[in-house]
Amino acid sequence: MEKKSILLGLGLFLCSITIQVNSEYHSERSIHSLHLKEKVTRLHFYIFDILSGNKPTAVEVAHPNITVGPKATPFGHVYAIDDPLREGPNESSKLIGNAQGLYLSSSQSENLTIVMYADFGFTTGKFKGSSISVFSRNPVSEPIRELAVVGGRGKFRLARGFAQVKTHFFDYKNGDAILEYNVTLLHY
Structure with missing residues (x-):
């Protein structure tokens, strides 16, 4: 019994020994201590969201097994996108990147609303290799809407x-759309 008590005491003693480790998991430095200057950038481009034809840029990848809501706004349908970004509203306008992501038809009412996640990647110009991420509710039936x-x-x-x-x-028949984006960014 005495041997067990000594071993238990020794075990507790060894467990209570702490060793100082020289590492840092968290720091209270602010972004300002990095000496970065915040910039404002404004972007203007058009996104071509094409659901029709031989090479669509948006395709349905999932839908519910039941019919819910109006036929024009298919509630619960999920689309994958790889939409071209262009300088202007014509197909001949210069290609500047693409938007890749998902959107979900999220409204049960007549007013089409989607929830959208997309990464807008730029492939030319001074922003080549850079991207912005949008995750927001998009009430499509409103004339001007704001996304985060x-x-x-x-x-x-x-x-x-x-x-x-x-x-x-x-195009109400096939769902093809050309959307104008005016983006205001704060970044470092």
Whole structure:
């Protein structure tokens, strides 16, 4: 019994010994201590969201097994996108990047609303290799809507801001759309 008590005491003693470790998991430094200057950048481009034809840029990847809500606004349908970004509203306009992500038809009413996550990647110009991330509710039936920019990478690292979106063209028969984006970003 005495041996067990000694071993138990020795075990507790060894467990209570602490060793000072020279590491840092968390720091209270602010972004300002990094001497980064916040910038404002404004972007203007058009996104081509094409659901029709031989090479669509948006495709349905999931839908519910039941019919809910109006037929024109298919509640619960999920689309994957790889939409081209262009300088102007014509197909011949210069290609400047693409938007990749998902959107979900999220409204049960007549007013089409989607929830959208997309990464807008730029492939030319001074922002080549950079992108902004949008995650927001998009009430499509409103003439001008505002989406949240929640991040970015490359030259848009730590970005935040908003995008004002207007529908430039919409084909009610096949769902094809050209959307005008005016984006205001705060970033470092």
